[in-house]
Amino acid sequence: MKRKPSTEATAAWIRLMRVQSRVLDAVEQELKKAGFPPLAWYDALLELSRAPSGEMRPVELEKQMLIPQYSTSRLIDRLVDEGLAARRECKIDKRGQFVEITEAGRELQKKMWSAYSAAIEKHVGSKLSDADAAKLCGLLDRLGCSCGEAQLLAARDGAPAR
Amino acid sequence: MKRKPSTEATAAWIRLMRVQSRVLDAVEQELKKAGFPPLAWYDALLELSRAPSGEMRPVELEKQMLIPQYSTSRLIDRLVDEGLAARRECKIDKRGQFVEITEAGRELQKKMWSAYSAAIEKHVGSKLSDADAAKLCGLLDRLGCSCGEAQLLAARDGAPAR
DNA sequence: TCAAGATTGATGCAGCTGCATTTAGTAGGC
DNA sequence: GCCTACTAAATGCAGCTGCATCAATCTTGA
Numbered sequence: 405m406k407r408k409p410s411t412e413a414t415a416a417w418i419r420l421m422r423v424q425s426r427v428l429d430a431v432e433q434e435l436k437k438a439g440f441p442p443l444a445w446y447d448a449l450l451e452l453s454r455a456p457s458g459e460m461r462p463v464e465l466e467k468q469m470l471i472p473q474y475s476t477s478r479l480i481d482r483l484v485d486e487g488l489a490a491r492r493e494c495k496i497d498k499r500g501q502f503v504e505i506t507e508a509g510r511e512l513q514k515k516m517w518s519a520y521s522a523a524i525e526k527h528v529g530s531k532l533s534d535a536d537a538a539k540l541c542g543l544l545d546r547l548g549c550s551c552g553e554a555q556l557l558a559a560r561d562g563a564p565a566r
Numbered sequence: 567m568k569r570k571p572s573t574e575a576t577a578a579w580i581r582l583m584r585v586q587s588r589v590l591d592a593v594e595q596e597l598k599k600a601g602f603p604p605l606a607w608y609d610a611l612l613e614l615s616r617a618p619s620g621e622m623r624p625v626e627l628e629k630q631m632l633i634p635q636y637s638t639s640r641l642i643d644r645l646v647d648e649g650l651a652a653r654r655e656c657k658i659d660k661r662g663q664f665v666e667i668t669e670a671g672r673e674l675q676k677k678m679w680s681a682y683s684a685a686i687e688k689h690v691g692s693k694l695s696d697a698d699a700a701k702l703c704g705l706l707d708r709l710g711c712s713c714g715e716a717q718l719l720a721a722r723d724g725a726p727a728r
Numbered sequence: 729t730c731a732a733g734a735t736t737g738a739t740g741c742a743g744c745t746g747c748a749t750t751t752a753g754t755a756g757g758c
Numbered sequence: 759g760c761c762t763a764c765t766a767a768a769t770g771c772a773g774c775t776g777c778a779t780c781a782a783t784c785t786t787g788a
Contacts, residue, residue, distance in 0.1 A: 408683050412699035413691030417589075419703050420690075422632075423710035424586035427579075442774095462737065470584075475775070477738060499736040499783045521570050528582075529575030531708050537574035541581050543702040546693050548585035604744095625766065637745070639768060661753040661766045735784070744775075754765075 420547075431523040438519045440512075444471075445488070446520060448479055449513040452489060452505035459492060459504035488512060582709075593685040600681045602674075606633075607650070608682060610641055611675040614651060614667035621654060621666035650674060 409417070432443060440446075451468045452458060466476040480503055483489040488509035494500040505513075532540065571579070594605060602608075613630045614620060628638040642665055645651040650671035656662040667675075694702065 409687040409691035410696050410699070412696040412703070413694065414683075414686055416694065416699040416702045416706075417686045417690045419706040419710065420586050420589065423706040424582050426710055427582065463735085472776075473737070474739080474777085477736095478774080481738090494736095497736080497784070499781095501737080521576075524576055524579045525571040528579045528709060529571035532575065532578065532705070534572050534574040536705060536708070537572070537578040539701070540578045540705045541574070543694070543698060543705070544578075544581040544585040546698070547690060548581065548588055623766085634746075635767070636747085636769080639766095640744080643768090656766095659754075659766080661751095663767080729788100731786100731788095733784100733786080736782080737780100738782105739778100739780080741777090741779105742775100743777105745773085747771090747773105748769100749771105750767100750769075752766080752768100754763100756761105756763085758759105758761090 427527050430527050431520070434523045434526075435516065435519055440516050440519060441486075443520075444469075444479060445483065446513065446516045448483060449488060449505060449509050449516075452503065453510055453513050455505075457504075458510075459502045461494070461500055462503060463500070465503065483509065589689050592689050593682070596685045596688075597678065597681055602678050602681060603648075605682075606631075606641060607645065608675065608678045610645060611650060611667060611671050611678075614665065615672055615675050617667075619666075620672075621664045623656070623662055624665060625662070627665065645671065 435441075435443065435446075447469055448465060451465055452460060455464075462473075462476050462480060465480075466473055469476070471479075480489065480491070483503075484491060486508075488506055490504050490506055492502040492504050494502050528537070597603075597605065597608075609631055610627060613627055614622060617626075624635075624638050624642060627642075628635055631638070633641075642651065642653070645665075646653060648670075650668055652666050652668055654664040654666050656664050690699070
C-alpha cells in the first residue's frame with residue numbers, strides 16, 4: 405500500500421480529473437445557455453421514459469443513476485414541481501410509490517437530447533475518430549471496473565451521464 | 567451543429583463521466599477515511615508550497631487551480647481558519663494580499679501526498695501499464711485542448727486535481 | 729401473533745458552489 | 759487633480775450535496 409504511482413499513472417489521473425471537468429462544464433454550459441435544466445434531470449427523465457410504462461420506483465431510479473437515495477428523493481421533488489413527473493401511489497407496498505414521467509417530461513427529454521447530443525458531438529465526437537473513442541472507452545473501462553452494461557442501451561436515443 | 571455523435575463518441579462521453587466520478591469518489595473517500603481534508607485543500611497547499619517563498623497572490627492561485635475567484639477566496643478562508651496558511655498584506659497593491667503557507671500547511675501537504683499517492687496507485691496505477699496510462703493521457707489531451715504544461719511539474723512531489 | 733430488524737422514502741442541518749453585487753484600491757486620460 | 763474604467767477580493771443569497779436521522783411500512787422467525 406506504500407507503492408508510489410508512476411509518472412504516467414499520475415499524469416493519467418490528473419488528466420482524467422481535468423478533462424472530465426472541462427468537458428462536463430462545457431456541455432452543461434451549452435445546455436444551460438439553451439435554457440435547459442441540469443444534466444441530472446435529463447438522466448432521470450431518460451430512465452423514466454425507458455421504463456416499461458413510463459414509471460418506476462424511486463429505488464430503481466436510484467440504482468440506475470448511481471446516486472444516493474436522498475438525492476433521488478429531491479430530484480423527484482424538482483421534477484414533480486416542474487410538472488415533468490408525477491408521484492403515484494404504490495398499492496403493493498405502501499411505504500413506496502411510483503414515479504411516472506408526464507408528457508411534458510417526455511417532450512423535454514427529447515428536446516434536451518438534441519442539444520445534448522450536439523454538445524457531445526462538439527466536445528467529444530469531433531475531437532476523436534471512432535477508433536480512438538473506442539480505445540478511450542477500453543482504457544477507461546479498465547479503471548472503472550465496468551460501467552455495467554450501460555453502453556448498449558446508452559447510445560440509442562440518449563445518454564446518461566454521471 | 568446538428569450532427570449526431572457516433573455510438574463510440576457517446577460511449578466515450580459516458581465513460582469519461584462515470585469513471586472519473588467513481589475514481590474521484592474512491593480517492594476522496596480514502597483521504598477522508600484517513601482523516602484528511604478534501605482534495606481541493608491539498609491542491610492549494612501544493613501550489614503554495616511550490617511558490618518561491620511559500621506565498622502567492624490569490625489571483626495566482628486562482629489561475630493555477632482553474633477555479634473561480636470566489637471559490638479561491640473561501641478556500642483560503644478555510645485554510646487560514648485551520649492554521650494551514652496565513653494572509654499577508656501586499657504592500658505594492660493594497661487591494662491585494664499574499665497568502666503564505668505555514669509549517670503546519672507544509673506538513674499536512676506532505677502527509678496527504680503519501681495517502682493521496684497511494685490512492686492514485688491503487689485506483690489508477692495498478693490498473694494500467696505505464697504504456698496504457700500514457701495512451702490514455704494522449705487521448706484525454708485531445709479532448710481537453712491541452713491541460714497546460716502541468717504534466718511536468720505535476721508528478722514531482724504531488725499532483726493537483728481538478 | 730408479535731417483536732426485531734430491514735427497507736422505503738423524506739427531511740433538518742451543515743458545507744460547498746455559482747451568481748451577482750459590493751468594497752476597496754489602481755491606472756489612464758484629460 | 760479628478761473622473762472613469764478596471765482589477766482584487768469578499769460576501770449575501772439561492773440551490774445542491776452529503777450525512778444522519780426519522781417515520782412508516784414490510785418481513786421474518788420464534
